[in-house]
Amino acid sequence: MKTPGATNFRMLPRSHSGNRRSRRACRNRYALQGENRNKSTDPTGLEGKGPLEMAAYYFYPKNFSAWPTASGELSSAWGNRKEPTAGTGDFHSGIDIAVPNGTEVRALDDGRVSQVADHPQYGKTVVIDYESGLVSAEMHNSSISVKVGDTVVTGEEVAQSGSTGAWTTGGHSHTSVWDSASKVPDFTKDSSLIVTRDTVDPSRLLPPIPNSYSVGSGVKLNKAGNYVNN
Numbered sequence: 001m002k003t004p005g006a007t008n009f010r011m012l013p014r015s016h017s018g019n020r021r022s023r024r025a026c027r028n029r030y031a032l033q034g035e036n037r038n039k040s041t042d043p044t045g046l047e048g049k050g051p052l053e054m055a056a057y058y059f060y061p062k063n064f065s066a067w068p069t070a071s072g073e074l075s076s077a078w079g080n081r082k083e084p085t086a087g088t089g090d091f092h093s094g095i096d097i098a099v100p101n102g103t104e105v106r107a108l109d110d111g112r113v114s115q116v117a118d119h120p121q122y123g124k125t126v127v128i129d130y131e132s133g134l135v136s137a138e139m140h141n142s143s144i145s146v147k148v149g150d151t152v153v154t155g156e157e158v159a160q161s162g163s164t165g166a167w168t169t170g171g172h173s174h175t176s177v178w179d180s181a182s183k184v185p186d187f188t189k190d191s192s193l194i195v196t197r198d199t200v201d202p203s204r205l206l207p208p209i210p211n212s213y214s215v216g217s218g219v220k221l222n223k224a225g226n227y228v229n230n
């Protein structure tokens, strides 16, 4: 296929709040991603696709519009941890927000639900494929509020937080992020999967931390503005 970098697209970046694409475009994108899952030779899934799909993949800014809960304490950052919860090793594949059980967990952007699972380790998990191409998994919930195929908009409730699965010591919301749907493990089929460094640091993609949040003692801000574990 043509090298996307050599093409001459001039696309305006999508802002956090506006300039949404149509539902039709959205559905087309998900159809594309569905095909991608079966192709191991082309991780981008762009093989044979047209210039607009390529432009969308490479030039839309990849970020989120909202945090997963309205408030809470950012209790663990993505990356290495000194004091891991038993069984998780020293790498944390997402961010944790300490919240009471039953707190509304929301979509980070406009997208579509691609997995709903009750996983032995990660608990009640909902995976959302976003229009940007990013994917999130919200884990350890007490219940899931949506079903596979549902379209969701920024801030819409997708789950209620909990402490289900293993490796969890209290009520919190865990969010892991991938930059491509083809990298996301199948939580419905693989009961022994471990979410790994394949994930992306959510603090690089989320908006600035809301005023309604507090930051726990185990987390600090580094020079780049990302949250890291102490």
Ligand SMILES: [Zn+2]
Residues within 6 Å of the ligand: 076, 092, 094, 095, 096, 174, 175
């Ligand atoms: Zn976590």
